[in-house]
Every structure is written in structure tokens, then in C-alpha cells.
Amino acid sequence: MKPNTLLNTILAVAIAFVLGSQALGQSELRIKDLCRLKGQEENTLQGLGLVVGLKGTGDGDIKPMTRALARSMQLMGGQVASDLQGRIIEKEMANAKNVALVFVEVKIPTTGVQQGDKLNCQVNAISAKSLEGGSLMLTPLLGPRADQPIVFALASGQISLEDPKVPTAGKIVQGCKMEMTVANEFVAENRITLIVDPAHRSIETSQTIEDVINDFHKKGISGPARPNGTSQKVDISDLARAVDQTTIEVNIPPAYRERPVSFVSLILDLQLLNLHNRKRVYIQEREGVVIIGEEVTIAPVAIAHKNLTISTRSSQGVTNGFVPVSSQDGSLIGPTAASNKGRPTLKNLSDALNTLNVPTSDVIAIIKALKRQGNLYGELVIE
Numbered sequence: 001m002k003p004n005t006l007l008n009t010i011l012a013v014a015i016a017f018v019l020g021s022q023a024l025g026q027s028e029l030r031i032k033d034l035c036r037l038k039g040q041e042e043n044t045l046q047g048l049g050l051v052v053g054l055k056g057t058g059d060g061d062i063k064p065m066t067r068a069l070a071r072s073m074q075l076m077g078g079q080v081a082s083d084l085q086g087r088i089i090e091k092e093m094a095n096a097k098n099v100a101l102v103f104v105e106v107k108i109p110t111t112g113v114q115q116g117d118k119l120n121c122q123v124n125a126i127s128a129k130s131l132e133g134g135s136l137m138l139t140p141l142l143g144p145r146a147d148q149p150i151v152f153a154l155a156s157g158q159i160s161l162e163d164p165k166v167p168t169a170g171k172i173v174q175g176c177k178m179e180m181t182v183a184n185e186f187v188a189e190n191r192i193t194l195i196v197d198p199a200h201r202s203i204e205t206s207q208t209i210e211d212v213i214n215d216f217h218k219k220g221i222s223g224p225a226r227p228n229g230t231s232q233k234v235d236i237s238d239l240a241r242a243v244d245q246t247t248i249e250v251n252i253p254p255a256y257r258e259r260p261v262s263f264v265s266l267i268l269d270l271q272l273l274n275l276h277n278r279k280r281v282y283i284q285e286r287e288g289v290v291i292i293g294e295e296v297t298i299a300p301v302a303i304a305h306k307n308l309t310i311s312t313r314s315s316q317g318v319t320n321g322f323v324p325v326s327s328q329d330g331s332l333i334g335p336t337a338a339s340n341k342g343r344p345t346l347k348n349l350s351d352a353l354n355t356l357n358v359p360t361s362d363v364i365a366i367i368k369a370l371k372r373q374g375n376l377y378g379e380l381v382i383e
Contacts, residue, residue, distance in 0.1 A: 029275055031209060032268035034200045035248070036110070039186040043108040045152050045176075049139030051100045051123065051159065057130035057167075058100040064126075065101040072137065100128035101307040104139050104155050108175045118174040121155045134159050141176065153178045187252065187260045188353035192267070193249040206242035212270050213240035213250060268285060279378030281346065281367060290358040290367070292308035292350055296378035297343040297368055305362065310352060346376065 050068055057063040088350035106121045113119065116183075121141075124133055141153040185215055186192055196205055217239050239251045256263035282291040303310040346367070351361050370376040 001250045008141045008350050009065060013342065024105070028271040030268065031040070031212070031270050031272060034205065034272065034275075035194040035196055035209065037186040037264065038195050038247075039188070040110040040112075040184045042110050043182065043184075044144050045103045045106040045108065045141040047139050047141040047155065049102055049104045049123075049155065050137045051125075051128070051131055051134040052098060052137060054098045054100060054128065054131065054134045055224070056097045057132070057185055058097045058128050059126070060214055062127055065099060066096065068101055069096060069099055100131065100132070100134065101126050102128070103135070104136065104141060106141055106155065108182050110184060112182050113178050115178055115181045119176045120174060121151075121172050123159050123170050123175040124171060125168040127327075129166060131159050131170050132161055132167050136172060136175065149356070150180075152180045152182065157193065185262070190252045192250050192252065192260070192264060194250065194267075196248070200278065203245050205275065206245050206248055208272060209248050210277055212241040212272055213267060214238050215250075216270055219343065226329070281376070281378055281380050283364055283367065283380070283382045285364060285382065288362065288364075290363060292347050293378065294345070294347060296344050296346040296376070298349060298377065299331045300344070300369070301373075301375050303349075303366060305341040305353075305358065305366065308356060339342050346370075346378070 029185070038235050048068070050065070050072060076263040086259055100107070103126065106119050108119075123131060123136055125353055135158050138156045140151040141155055142149055143152055153176050155172065155176040159170040161170045163169070188274055193207065234363045239253065240248055241250075242248050250267060252260055252263050278293070279296045280293050281296055283289065301311075349366075350363060353366070367376065368381070368382075371380045
């Protein structure tokens with residue numbers, strides 16, 4: 001590709017990204033962007049199975065595996081030696097290097113599954129060196145509760161390694177066949193419960209969602225159409241109640257109790273206007289990722305970093321939203337003081353540091369120091 005063509009492509013991608021970001025910022029948040037329905041959670045099925053066909057990388061003389069293999073062969077009509085008391089002689093299964101005992105796990109999606117659906121399953125070795133080339137024998141999968149040994153699904157098939165560097169873990173594409181329907185009910189006592197996502201939980205958010213739903217109710221929504229084609233009005237004032245910063249309960253009006261899906265669809269699609277984002281700074285130190293919220297502010301401070309002095313106060317002593325940057329000899333080398341009055345933001349400070357090519361590790365250290373000194377007004381999340 002020619003240099004000019006490559007440059008034009010990069011510019012086009014950058015412009016598309018900026019325009020897309022602006023369009024996303026202008027779009028309104030909806031309740032479904034911040035909440036989920038209680039009852040629609042991911043569930044896990046699990047079981048113990050045997051993998052055969054390995055290339056000498058199996059368990060070998062591991063007693064749990066030999067017992068499981070002997071029992072499996074006996075159930076399938078195989079000739080397995082037993083003693084006078086009828087107990088299986090496990091020694092005959094010793095050194096089965098091509099067989100491995102494995103954990104099998106399947107994730108049930110939040111929407112549930114129907115009998116006959118097929119899902120991917122994860123297979124992990126217990127003591128085998130590698131599962132490469134192996135096949136999982138038919139394995140019953142139970143629910144997450146050990147006190148209720150109900151077979152929900154059966155798993156089997158050829159194992160494929162997702163990462164060659166980790167040969168003890170693999171998956172079977174659509175290797176799990178559901179034997180039972182798992183329906184995640186979301187209506188209880190003619191009520192639905194909205195659960196706010198952990199990243200957005202606050203008293204203000206729950207109250208805003210309650211107000212939006214109740215305001216929509218007070219305006220009156222149309223119930224299911226009558227046989228003559230007209231719609232019926234329903235009294236749905238004050239149906240929503242914010243229990244805490246996590247939970248909002250919403251009663252289903254009588255007109256929708258036979259059609260809860262329609263009501264839930266209306267509620268989840270409501271727009272959330274004037275919803276304030278939490279003032280949060282998110283840092284991943286290992287990857288060097290720093291995400292700063294627009295509304296995170298800092299106190300008027302002066303920061304000395306190597307041969308630079310970074311101040312959030314102008315030469316006239318007026319705090320502003322920009323960050324003037326000076327060298328130690330006093331000459332101005334960064335953004336000048338602006339007329340934008342108010343507390344400076346952490347984003348302005350970060351932009352100034354990036355302009356000066358300050359390493360990300362140093363930016364993270366400065367942010368952590370600001371938080372320790374009580375000069376950063378917002379939540380700091382470090383992973």
C-alpha cells in the first residue's frame with residue numbers, strides 16, 4: 001500500500017471513530033443499558049467425565065480415573081473382572097495412559113435454554129498432561145447444587161484446544177445437548193425487579209429510574225388493544241419503587257399481566273434523561289490503561305515531576321478548568337490559564353501530562369498520590 005493511501009485510510013478511520021463517538025454520546029441511555037431483570041442470570045452445569053483417545057498423555061495409574069473407567073465399562077456391558085464380593089478389580093485399568101478424568105462445565109445463558117438446544121462446553125483436565133486429540137465420552141451434566149443431582153444435559157465430542165500453550169483445557173463446540181428446559185422466570189407475584197449493574201449503582205441512579213418509570217406511568221400507557229381495535233388506558237401511577245441503590249421493583253398493571261413481555265419491553269426501552277455519570281477513575285496498572293470520567297475534578301495543587309512543575313492555578317491565583325504547565329525556571333511551556341472558572345478536572349491534568357510525554361506509569365503514580373492526599377474528588381478503581 002502506498003504511503004498516501006495508508007495515510008488517507010488512517011484519517012478516514014479516525015474521522016469515522018470521532019463521528020461514531022459523537023453519535024454515541026448524543027444517543028440517550030435506556031433502562032436496559034443499566035439494568036437487568038432479576039431471575040435472568042447465567043447458570044452453570046457441571047460434571048465429571050472421561051476423555052479417551054489421548055496420545056499417552058492421560059492420567060495413567062490414578063485411582064479415581066481407573067474406578068471411573070471400570071464403572072463406565074461395566075455400565076456399557078464390558079467385561080470387567082470382579083472379586084468374590086462382586087467388587088470391581090481396578091488393577092486391570094491401571095496405566096491407562098490414553099484416558100483422563102476431566103471436569104466438564106457448561107454456561108446456561110441468561111435467557112435460558114430449551115430441551116434439545118446445543119451449547120459449547122468447557123473441558124479441563126485434573127491430572128492429565130494434555131487433552132490434545134482426545135474425545136469426551138458421554139457425560140451427564142448436573143445443576144450447580146450438589147444436593148439436587150438432576151441431569152440437565154449430556155456432553156460428548158471431540159475436544160479442541162483454545163490455546164496450544166494450555167493443553168490441559170479445551171472446549172467442544174455444541175458438544176452439550178440439553179435434556180431439560182431451563183426457563184429463567186422474571187415475573188414473581190405480578191412484579192418484575194430491575195437490578196442495576198454494579199458499575200452504575202448509586203442512590204441517585206435508582207431514584208432516577210424510579211422517577212422515569214412513574215412519570216411514564218402517570219402519562220398513561222396504552223394497554224393491549226381491544227377486539228374493536230381501540231386501546232385501553234390503564235391506571236399505572238407509582239408502580240415503581242426504588243428499594244435501594246441496587247433494586248427497583250415494578251408492579252405489572254392488570255392490563256399487562258397476561259402479556260408481561262410487552263410491559264417489560266416498554267419499561268426497558270424508557271430513556272434515562274439527565275442521568276449523571278459516577279465520578280470514577282479506572283486504572284489497570286499491568287496493561288497501563290487509565291480511564292478518566294469527564295466529571296472527575298481535583299483540588300488546586302502544584303505537582304513537581306522531574307524537571308517540570310504542573311500547576312492547576314493561574315498566575316493570577318484564579319483556579320480554572322485548564323492546567324498551566326511551567327518548567328522549573330518559570331517559563332510557560334504548556335496550556336495557558338483560561339477563563340473557564342471552576343475546579344480543574346483530572347482530564348485536563350492528564351492531557352497536559354500526555355502533551356509532555358509523561359510515561360503512563362508516572363501518570364498513574366500522580367493520580368494515586370492525588371487520591372491519597374484527598375485532592376481527587378471521585379472514586380478511584382485500581383486493578
